[in-house]
Amino acid sequence: MKPGSRKPHRKTRTGCKTCKQRKIKCDEQRPQCTNCVKHSVPCDYLSPAVGSTTSPGLSQPPTPSATTPGELPSHGPSPLSNQLPSAHPPDLNMIDLELLHNFCTSTCLTLYEDARLKDMWKITVPQLGFQYDFVMRGILAISALHIARFVPDKSDYYMSQAMMHYQSGLQTASALLSKIDETNCEAIWIFSNFPLFWTLATAHQTDDFLLIGNSIGASWLDLVRGASAILSQTHEQLHAGSLGPTFRLGAIRADLREQAAYDFPPDQDPTQDLRSQMAYSKLPPESYDLCMKAIEELRKSFALFYNNANRTSNDFGDIFIWLFRVNNGYLDLIRDHCQEAIAIFAYFCVMLKALDHKWWIQGAAVHLLKQIWDALDEDHRLWIRWPIEQIGWIPSSTASRMTSAVNTPAAAPTTSTTPAHMSPPAPAT
Known part of the structure; x- marks a missing residue:
């Protein structure tokens, strides 16, 4: 060789x-x-072998042998032994497996602070996902959003995966809202959480007003209503099922909220200014009552919020309970561009800002406050001075005036009108 x-x-x-x-x-x-x-x-x-009529991924069931009535089939080879090793198994969807793994090991731990709720989202929710396709779609969508946030070079790919799963799950879940029963109420209630996560996580990617706009994310308040309806219609089933511990914990936190509101000193209540402003509003009596009730629920949330000041962080449920406690009529006022109702919502942004450490909420408070500012007229912008100060946001009009003042050159000096005793000293010679 x-x-x-x-x-x-x-x-x-x-x-x-x-x-x-x-x-x-x-x-x-x-x-x-x-x-x-x-x-x-x-x-x-x-x-499959050439000439086989079996589609890839499917295997034909064995044909039963003919027997006379009452006769047991002869003991031959097991049906499993007749399946050829060349049978093509279904392909594994590796991206979906990656998203599910990420959700169960990481994303689920970022949604709530309470250890019991973390366990529920880590174990119970994926179990519901295996039973209901739309729940699994919601799981995969939020997991894909999570990865997209922290893997910027593949962000577009994971965002496309997130959008695909979210839209599919939302379509199925929305169709079931009118068909809630004891068999699917847990799955539908779990899915009603996903639009809230989705809207806040993608807030920075849209210019639509999150409360009024027509985008896919703008339907979040409708799904809050849907979640409230689910709770009222299937209260007993939800409390008795696998999600029972969640609702019992929520009831405990709700009682603490009521107690905190009872002990809340008026001089610490930030909603006092709102009440004063409402005294000058010209709303019809029904709309006025809806806004005042929303302010009272806001006061209760602030009481618990400030009562938790010594904790490392406030929990998601303690803050978002306000959305579930306000009357649906108040949400209708927001959709009708009622200035007073929109201004009240700005105060909620202060509590939302406290959750800025969560990846899916980060930046949402400022984004929402900016959109509220843009939706208000000049008079009602004065109503939200406190939320603006607390969040530290600078309105665009104020920022532009400040920029203009900095960039405008000083006028050339003319005849001095400065009093002699205020004149600068003459330069030393």
Whole structure:
């Protein structure tokens, strides 16, 4: 053999097509050859035999042998032994498995602070996802959003996955809102949480007013209503089922909220200014009552919020309970662009800002406050001075005036009108 010449090898005509196309030796291992396994490529040995009428991924059930009535079938080979090793198994969706793994090991731990709620979202919610496709879609959508936030070079890809799963799940869940019963109420209630996570996580990507706009995220208040309706219609089933601990914990926190409101000193209540402003409003009596009730519920939330000041952080449920306690009529006022109702919502942004450490809420308070500012007239913008101060946001009109003042050159001096005693000293000679 000449130096440098290739070592001869046995040629075969029965190797897999992939190896033949790559012009490499196939070891003909079944059900996949070693080369295909090594390079993670499909091996045609997994394909059904030529001439088979079975579609890929499906196997034909064995044909039962004919027997006379009452006669037991003869003991032959097990039906499983008749299944050829070349039967093509369903392909694994690796991206969905990645999203589910990320949700169960990471995303679920970022939604709530309470350890019991973390366990529920880690264990119970995925179990519901295996039973209900739309719940699993919600899980995968929020997980994809989570990865997109922290993997910027693949953000567009994961965002497309998130949008695909979210829209599919939302369509199915919305159709079931009118068909809630004891068998699906848990799944529908769990899914009603996902639009809230979605809207806040994607707030920075849209200019739509989150309370009024027509985007897919703008329906979050409708789903808050839907969640409230689910709670009222299936209260007993939800409390008795696998989500029972969640609702019992919520009831405990709600009692603490009422107690905190009872002990809340008036001089610490930030809603006092709102009450004063409402005294000058010209709303019809019904609208006035709805706004005043929303302010009272806001006062209760602030009482618990400030009562938790010594805690490391406020929990999601303690803050968002306000959305579930306000009357649906108040939410209708927001949709009707009622200036007073929108201004009241700005105070909620102060509590929302306290959750800015959560990836899916970060920046939402400022974004929402900006949109509220844009929706208010000049008179009602004065109503939200306190939320603006607390959040530290600078309105665009104020910022532009400040920029203009900085960039405008000073006028050339003319005849001095400065009193002599205020004149600068003459330069030393």
